[in-house]
Amino acid sequence: MIKYLLPLLFCGLVAAGSSSFCPSEGIRRFSLPRLNTRYVQCTEGVPTLNECEPGTVFDASLELCLPLILVAGDSGARVVECPDQSDSDEVIYIRHPKRCDVYFMCTKGVPYEQQCPEGTYFNPNVNVCDKVENVECVIHS
Template identity: 40%
Template structure:
């Protein structure tokens, strides 16, 4: 039972990792490999051929030139990509018919 729970957690973690469009890591573990994330406060670190999303300490951003978390003023953070999802336009309703106005009767 314990093994099933551990397996379920592992599958969930891997599914979550890959949902963020993780990079492909080399199978060769002899060198450290880092990739920037879409969020400049995070980066991908390859560990045993598996990409692991890491977070930089507070008030730092990932510097992909140096492969370290660095001061924000030393990092060029690309602008976020615009959303590619589009919404369907809401159908417009025809205007309600208006009744002709009548002049009040004179008394």
């Protein structure tokens, strides 16, 4: 369903006027909600929809597509188990059980570790890294 809503979201951003969404000068990249492989690039105020190469996701803090890193614990066992999504393109987010600044993106049943920028924690209510004061951090032992 998301793949059908994406063009509508992008068209809505363009229809809203590039001056209200894109900076009028320079090049900036912005993530799209829940679509970590796609982003909007604004060039001199004009937005264009882009997609990361396979095996990478868009990092909004760096404004770059970065490789996904498979997570393994010290023993080689996975830190989290993702639900089986072999027939879905949906990304599921799971907070790290022992670190509030780390979360996992589950794609096709495989967990990929993501690190929040310094001074932020993963907020599972909105599936983004958020200010520490906005997140209830509970560590599971």
